[in-house]
Amino acid sequence: MDILFLDAPYSGKVELCQETLDYITKFKKVALYASVQFVGKLERVEEQLNEIGVEFVISKADRASVKSQLLGCDNYHESLNLKEEFEAYLYIGDGKFHPLALVYGQKDDKGMKEIIRNDPLQEKMFLMGVDEIKTILKKYKGSLVKFLSSNTIGVIVTIKPGQEQFKPALALENKFPGKKFHYFIDNNVSFGQLENFNFIETWINTTCPRVGFDDQEKFRKGVINLNDAFLAAEILANDSLLNKS
Numbered sequence: 001m002d003i004l005f006l007d008a009p010y011s012g013k014v015e016l017c018q019e020t021l022d023y024i025t026k027f028k029k030v031a032l033y034a035s036v037q038f039v040g041k042l043e044r045v046e047e048q049l050n051e052i053g054v055e056f057v058i059s060k061a062d063r064a065s066v067k068s069q070l071l072g073c074d075n076y077h078e079s080l081n082l083k084e085e086f087e088a089y090l091y092i093g094d095g096k097f098h099p100l101a102l103v104y105g106q107k108d109d110k111g112m113k114e115i116i117r118n119d120p121l122q123e124k125m126f127l128m129g130v131d132e133i134k135t136i137l138k139k140y141k142g143s144l145v146k147f148l149s150s151n152t153i154g155v156i157v158t159i160k161p162g163q164e165q166f167k168p169a170l171a172l173e174n175k176f177p178g179k180k181f182h183y184f185i186d187n188n189v190s191f192g193q194l195e196n197f198n199f200i201e202t203w204i205n206t207t208c209p210r211v212g213f214d215d216q217e218k219f220r221k222g223v224i225n226l227n228d229a230f231l232a233a234e235i236l237a238n239d240s241l242l243n244k245s
Contacts, residue, residue: 007036007065012120014041014092016048019125020118027087029055030116031080033070033102034092038120042068045092045118057084063162072097073208075104076227089115094122096132097210103133104213136213143202143222144232150179150201154194156223157185158207165206165226172204175230191218204229 016024024030030049034042049056058068062079070091074080091099099117106112115128130137147153153176157166172181182200189207194200203223205212212225228235 009040010037014038014120015044016118017123029086030088030090031086032056032058032090033068035098038092039069057086070098072101073210075101075209077105088113091117094119139216143224146202146222147224152201153179153181154200154203155183156205159187163207169206
């Protein structure tokens with residue numbers, strides 16, 4: 001079956017509201033991002049930033065189609081491919097899912113940069129930071145601890161194109177030879193079905209990384225993401241926001 005994916009761009013006006021314009025002047029340089037619906041209409045936003053003397057940097061993130069596009073599932077800072085220094089993030093779009101990726105991406109940094117969300121639909125400004133995810137990070141830290149002490153691990157693998165990570169997951173067996181890994185492969189993650197496998201002590205998510213964070217409550221035995229599993233001990237030992245939350 002052939003599948004065609006089409007962008008659905010926003011047809012309305014996209015610009016910074018007055019509240020954002022007044023607030024953002026406290027910064028000299030910001031990193032500018034938007035969701036796919038708004039990324040093609042950032043010309044006016046760039047003009048406004050130039051008019052008030054605020055510089056901006058952009059980048060083409062991993063797996064993004066164009067520069068300044070932000071994918072909600074890319075919650076690792078290095079995925080943004082930013083090469084320049086800046087003081088804050090400016091996100092253009094509605095909802096929290098995409099800009100929360102910028103919060104998660106800083107969870108191991110010693111100094112978190114503020115995220116300014118300008119909603120073109122509501123014409124309002126919202127500020128986002130680590131307080132948005134403190135409860136989730138506490139649960140995630142507990143899942144990391146449990147993973148290191150567990151012997152029987154369930155690895156969740158999806159067959160969705162772009163998310164399938166079965167071969168990279170096999171490297172877990174070399175990294176942790178004392179643990180037994182069981183692989184569960186499906187198209188979608190069925191949280192209810194996971195309860196049928198009582199012998200699993202904790203789970204590793206290899207699908208969208210946001211499942212490992214946003215869906216902590218749905219995993220009674222805890223879940224961590226694949227990349228973090230390889231560095232679990234280092235993450236816990238690091239003096240980071242993950243430990244301070």
